[in-house]
Amino acid sequence: QVQVVESGGGVVQPGRSLRLSCAVSGFTFSSYDMNWVRQAPGKGLEWVAAIWYDGSNKYYEDSVKGRFTISRDNSKNALFLQMNSLEAEDTAVYYCARGRWLLDYWGQGTLVTVSS
């Protein structure tokens, strides 16, 4: 069965960096685009970034462009999100999700709290 597991969240000070990871199993990872989607406490879903199946194209939400970098390692079935210059507004649960426009499998999320 498909499994998607995020890790790497935690409490970080404003301006610092954090790297999230997403480990997947149960499907051919290298055949699927992947996304990061976040949800601030008590708020709605916000798409953050996407990477094509082969890593050839990457897309970002405007507020994270230049600060966040999405990447993947198809040999290890892993997706990453490098988050730099973190701001309080980046506080959220970060979900890893499979797909390009329909996100059919999601992890349970990892909480990132940006606070001094």
Next chain:
Amino acid sequence: QSALTQPPSVSGSPGQPVTISCTGTSSDVGSYNRVSWYQQTPGTAPKLVIYEVSNRPSGVPDRFSGSKSGNTASLTISGLQAEDEANYYCSSYTSSSTVVFGGGTKLTVL
């Protein structure tokens, strides 16, 4: 990348139908049949209930249906059940090859 527009809340009685709207622009909802709907209950990950405007994934009850007209997509739940109480989010692929979500709609089953 402005969020798609959804009503903040809707409600209905068990057995009644309810419809949630999702309005975008000609750069997203209006341009592609790549509208999805997600159901989320508190503390859990979103679950895909409709994809490509009107298709149901395996295991989603047939009381869930979707449609689209112009820049507005809709999710209809016919025959509401107590277990349908949740937050619902629409999303669309965009002309920038990104994804945009709606603000979410809280469905209350009376």
